[in-house]
Amino acid sequence: MLFRIVAVALIVIVGSIISVSSLRASEKEESVAVALTEYLLSARAVLATNQSLINDPDKGNKGFTADVYEQQVRLEFLRRTSADITKMADDAFGKALSEIHQSAKQVITEAQPLINQEGKGFKGFNPAAFGAKVGAALEKRSDIRIKQTSLKFRGAYNKPDEYETTILAKFVGGNKDQSHSEELTVDGKKVVRYMVPIYISKACLGCHGDPAGTVDVSGHKKEGYRDGDLRGAISVIVPVL
Numbered sequence: 599m600l601f602r603i604v605a606v607a608l609i610v611i612v613g614s615i616i617s618v619s620s621l622r623a624s625e626k627e628e629s630v631a632v633a634l635t636e637y638l639l640s641a642r643a644v645l646a647t648n649q650s651l652i653n654d655p656d657k658g659n660k661g662f663t664a665d666v667y668e669q670q671v672r673l674e675f676l677r678r679t680s681a682d683i684t685k686m687a688d689d690a691f692g693k694a695l696s697e698i699h700q701s702a703k704q705v706i707t708e709a710q711p712l713i714n715q716e717g718k719g720f721k722g723f724n725p726a727a728f729g730a731k732v733g734a735a736l737e738k739r740s741d742i743r744i745k746q747t748s749l750k751f752r753g754a755y756n757k758p759d760e761y762e763t764t765i766l767a768k769f770v771g772g773n774k775d776q777s778h779s780e781e782l783t784v785d786g787k788k789v790v791r792y793m794v795p796i797y798i799s800k801a802c803l804g805c806h807g808d809p810a811g812t813v814d815v816s817g818h819k820k821e822g823y824r825d826g827d828l829r830g831a832i833s834v835i836v837p838v839l
C-alpha cells in the first residue's frame with residue numbers, strides 16, 4: 599500500500615541526483631515529505647471541490663464537517679497514493695500523516711462558524727488559506743513544517759525563506775513534474791527539505807490572472823499570471839532522526 603509512496607520518493611531521489619540536488623536526501627524522511635505534500639494537495643483539492651458550497655450566501659448550515667471532509671480527503675488521498683489516511687501505521691511515516699490529517703480536521707472544525715455563516719459569499723476560506731492553517735496547526739503538534747510559498751506571496755506567512763527563494767527561482771521555466779529534495783544541516787541538525795511547484799490553471803485566473811493590479815473577490819491585487827505559469831510551491835521540512 600505504501601509501496602507507491604516509497605516508489606514515488608525513490609523516483610524523486612533519482613531525479614534529484616541527476617538534476618538539481620547535490621546531496622542525496624534521506625530516503626525515509628523524503629518519503630514522509632512526499633506523502634505530506636500529496637496530503638496537502640488532496641486537502642486543497644477537497645476544499646476547491648466544496649468552494650461554491652462554502653461561498654453560498656443563501657445557505658446557513660453547509661454540512662461540511664470534519665467527518666465529511668475526512669470521507670472526501672480519504673478518497674482523494676487514496677487516489678493519489680493508494681494509502682488510506684484513516685488507517686495509518688504506528689511508525690514515523692504513519693504518525694506524520696495522521697498528524698497532518700488531525701490538523702486539517704481541527705482546522706475544518708474550528709472554521710465551522712465561518713463556513714456556516716449566512717448572508718456572506720466569499721469568506722476567505724479557500725484552498726491556499728486552508729493550506730496555510732493546516733501548516734500552522736501541524737506546527738503545534740510536530741517538528742515537521744509544511745507551507746505554501748511564492749515569489750509573489752499574498753499572505754506574509756507564505757513568504758519564502760532564502761532557501762525557498764533559490765529553489766523557486768530554479769523552478770521557473772522548468773518541467774511541470776519537477777521537484778527538489780535535499781538533505782541539509784541547519785544549526786547542527788539534519789533535515790530533509792522538499793519542494794514541489796504549483797502551477798496556474800484556468801480556475802485560478804479569476805483571482806491571480808489579468809489585469810494585474812486590479813482587485814479580486816478576496817480584496818487582493820491580481821498578479822497577472824497566465825495559464826501554466828509557476829505560481830509557487832509547497833515546501834516541506836522534515837527533521838532527520
Ligand code: HEC
Pocket residue numbers: 724726727730746747748750751752753754756796797798799801802803804805806814815816818829830831
Ligand atoms: C477566489 C480567489 C482565488 C482563487 C480562485 C485562487 N486563489 Fe490562490 N490565493 C487567493 C488568496 C486570497 C490567497 C491568500 C490566502 C492566504 O494565505 O490568506 C491565495 C494564495 C495562494 C497561494 C499562496 C501563496 C501566496 O500568494 O500567499 C498559492 C500557492 C495559490 N494561491 C495558488 C492558487 C492556485 C494554484 C489557484 C488555482 C488552482 C488559486 N490559487 C486560485 C485567492 C484565490
